[in-house]
Amino acid sequence: MKKDISPETIANIKSNIRIEDYIKQYIDLKQVGTTLVGLCPFHDEKTPSFKIDTTKNRYHCFGCDATGDLIDFIQMFHKASYQTAVDMAADFGNISVVRQQVSDTIKVFKEYKPIKHAKPFVHPILDMGVYNRYDKRPIKLWEEEGINSKTIDAYNIRYDTLRDRIVYPVYDLHGNLINVKGRTIYEEYKKLNIPKYINYYKVGCMDYLQELNKAQKYVKEKGEMIIFEGIKSCMKAFQLGMRNQVAAETSALTYEQIKLILGFHCDVVIAFDKDKKLEDYYNDNMKLLSRFTNLYYINDTKNLLGDPSEKKSPIDNGLQVWEELYSSRERVID
Numbered sequence: 001m002k003k004d005i006s007p008e009t010i011a012n013i014k015s016n017i018r019i020e021d022y023i024k025q026y027i028d029l030k031q032v033g034t035t036l037v038g039l040c041p042f043h044d045e046k047t048p049s050f051k052i053d054t055t056k057n058r059y060h061c062f063g064c065d066a067t068g069d070l071i072d073f074i075q076m077f078h079k080a081s082y083q084t085a086v087d088m089a090a091d092f093g094n095i096s097v098v099r100q101q102v103s104d105t106i107k108v109f110k111e112y113k114p115i116k117h118a119k120p121f122v123h124p125i126l127d128m129g130v131y132n133r134y135d136k137r138p139i140k141l142w143e144e145e146g147i148n149s150k151t152i153d154a155y156n157i158r159y160d161t162l163r164d165r166i167v168y169p170v171y172d173l174h175g176n177l178i179n180v181k182g183r184t185i186y187e188e189y190k191k192l193n194i195p196k197y198i199n200y201y202k203v204g205c206m207d208y209l210q211e212l213n214k215a216q217k218y219v220k221e222k223g224e225m226i227i228f229e230g231i232k233s234c235m236k237a238f239q240l241g242m243r244n245q246v247a248a249e250t251s252a253l254t255y256e257q258i259k260l261i262l263g264f265h266c267d268v269v270i271a272f273d274k275d276k277k278l279e280d281y282y283n284d285n286m287k288l289l290s291r292f293t294n295l296y297y298i299n300d301t302k303n304l305l306g307d308p309s310e311k312k313s314p315i316d317n318g319l320q321v322w323e324e325l326y327s328s329r330e331r332v333i334d
């Protein structure tokens with residue numbers, strides 16, 4: 001851990017030490033109005049162009065453009081580092097220097113430039129009534145895929161007859177409804193030129209993880225979060241008794257999602273569909289995860305999920321296959 005000088009110390013130095021008191025130890029200064037003038041220590045000159053503005057507590061040389069406050073002056077004059085200059089200034093002014101611990105996490109986050117995308121925004125909380133108007137009916141399409149009606153009820157999956165979409169609620173961490181997501185029932189959606197998924201309400205960037213509101217308790221208990229791509233995988237895992245799983249709803253995790261995950265201080269297992277290779281989704285955001293968590297990913301080296309073109313989720317071939325994939329999960333080291 002690195003120690004940083006506290007902002008209060010800097011503020012103290014700036015407001016309690018007159019820059020001229022320090023500088024006049026080295027340079028003769030003459031008063032001209034609110035300005036003090038002297039020969040510049042940073043360049044060779046015979047007529048004084050080095051000025052101290054006593055109202056601003058700063059110096060400026062009109063000959064060489066040297067400019068700054070007391071700490072800048074000490075750094076330049078004594079060729080001192082910033083830390084040393086602060087110590088020297090504080091020593092001169094009898095000010096105690098407070099250093100604070102800066103965790104590596106904060107340091108890296110300060111230096112980190114997130115990948116730009118849509119801005120997050122404050123989600124309005126929707127009334128459950130807007131969701132409850134959708135039909136409760138058997139979702140045959142998903143039942144054919146092995147998701148039973150009990151699970152469909154547990155996830156409150158419904159049907160939007162107007163748009164012919166299977167809909168599901170999106171909750172924030174506190175369980176408030178923040179969106180409704182609809183998946184088309186038409187497998188030919190590309191030919192029909194309709195989106196596979198739509199958000200019924202404004203979403204901004206992806207700053208949530210689907211099902212995390214329910215999974216969070218189990219994620220904390222287990223110290224592990226399993227991240228699938230979609231909600232169907234979460235549901236299949238639920239049927240097999242798993243509870244610490246969420247859906248990213250994207251394979252390119254956003255910075256906001258990463259921050260959310262890091263807040264849990266847990267291990268992370270990426271269980272994306274077979275067609276996604278690690279290098280496809282291992283972006284700069286993901287690198288943060290690998291630095292601050294034990295990050296694992298499912299790598300189907302034994303080809304238990306078939307051809308990548310089938311786009312199978314690691315949970316699609318049942319518990320036994322999942323357990324084998326999970327136990328051979330690979331650690332991602334940045």
Ligand SMILES: [Zn+2]
Nearest residue numbers: 040043061064
């Ligand atoms: Zn100068």
